[in-house]
Amino acid sequence: MTYDTLYFNQTCERLTGYSFEEVKGKYIWDLFLIPEDIESVKTIIKELQACHFPNEHENYWLARDGNRRLISWYNTVLLDNNSAVKYLIGIGIDITERKQAEEMRRQLERQQELSQLQLRFFSLVSHEFRTPLSTILASVQLLQLCPDKFSPDKKLRNLQRIEGATQRLRQMLDNILTINRAETGQLDFQPTQVELEKFCQEILADIPLNPDHQHVLNCVINADCGSACLDKNMLRSILSNLLTNAIKYSPQGGTIDFRINCTATEVIFQVCDRGIGIPVDDIPHIFKAFHRGTNIDSIPGSGLGLTVAQTCVSVHGGNISVTSEPEVGTTFTVTIPG
Numbered sequence: 001m002t003y004d005t006l007y008f009n010q011t012c013e014r015l016t017g018y019s020f021e022e023v024k025g026k027y028i029w030d031l032f033l034i035p036e037d038i039e040s041v042k043t044i045i046k047e048l049q050a051c052h053f054p055n056e057h058e059n060y061w062l063a064r065d066g067n068r069r070l071i072s073w074y075n076t077v078l079l080d081n082n083s084a085v086k087y088l089i090g091i092g093i094d095i096t097e098r099k100q101a102e103e104m105r106r107q108l109e110r111q112q113e114l115s116q117l118q119l120r121f122f123s124l125v126s127h128e129f130r131t132p133l134s135t136i137l138a139s140v141q142l143l144q145l146c147p148d149k150f151s152p153d154k155k156l157r158n159l160q161r162i163e164g165a166t167q168r169l170r171q172m173l174d175n176i177l178t179i180n181r182a183e184t185g186q187l188d189f190q191p192t193q194v195e196l197e198k199f200c201q202e203i204l205a206d207i208p209l210n211p212d213h214q215h216v217l218n219c220v221i222n223a224d225c226g227s228a229c230l231d232k233n234m235l236r237s238i239l240s241n242l243l244t245n246a247i248k249y250s251p252q253g254g255t256i257d258f259r260i261n262c263t264a265t266e267v268i269f270q271v272c273d274r275g276i277g278i279p280v281d282d283i284p285h286i287f288k289a290f291h292r293g294t295n296i297d298s299i300p301g302s303g304l305g306l307t308v309a310q311t312c313v314s315v316h317g318g319n320i321s322v323t324s325e326p327e328v329g330t331t332f333t334v335t336i337p338g
Helices: 009-018 033-051 096-128 130-145 152-183 196-206 232-248 280-285 305-315
Strands: 056-061 068-081 084-096 193-195 216-221 227-230 255-262 268-273 319-325 327-338
Touching: 009 196, 033 056, 033 068, 033 084, 056 319, 068 096, 130 152, 152 305, 193 196, 196 216, 196 232, 196 255, 227 232, 232 255, 232 268, 232 305, 232 327, 280 319, 305 319, 305 327
Parallel strands: 216 255
Antiparallel strands: 056 068, 068 084, 193 227, 255 268, 268 327, 319 327
């Protein structure tokens, strides 16, 4: 059973530029539908023919002048005396301007979000960069002004402070660049075979440690872990941010466990600390840019590390989760197809 056009009101004539006489007896897909909508509309008609009614849908209609209009349809049927479908009735509302207005509103909101993000970035640069830069400057000045008053150990400690502050600056810059590339769709995904044990040891060697507050990093790698196809730069961002956070929010001399396990299809990384933990109310928000826990007090930070980690995990098609208890510790688990 097929249905051609039996009635076409004046609103349809004005909208399409066709008169009723021109469309009478013709199928709507012969005149009005764009090619990509034809099959879905035919499916809707079949549902109505099978007495599955009413239904609703949206699709574009082409006017005589080539203009597209987005129509929202409410469809039902009229039955004959034997309860068989006799007529299909479609009542359409032109929602083109409404959709355009909604899209403009979304774009405006997006622009406002980007403006706020830019302001927060500027605030971050002016505030969070000041501390490591001050550390570098002070250490360099001490080494320059009083070179003969420092023992080799003290010189080494100052050099370590410079190195640690420089690494923190580099990580913040990397985080900002990663988020910017993700926001603009320019975050390249280039997976290669990564020797997991060697790579993770390199990560640990690059983690900035405060020489005045040494922490213990325990690394346990499952014997089954060999290599996996991962993006090295993104994996470095994930693990560096998680390990740096674990150190930052752990007590002086605290222990951080770094575990790597592998299955036939996945690589699982865990970073576990015995630090201040994350309050329950903060858990749903910790991966949002610039969000910082309500219990961090004066501990410096940008609020970008976990956002970057989640972004890089998502690009890999993986998952990142967290379990935490205030004053007990936090464990982040990253699972990536490998």
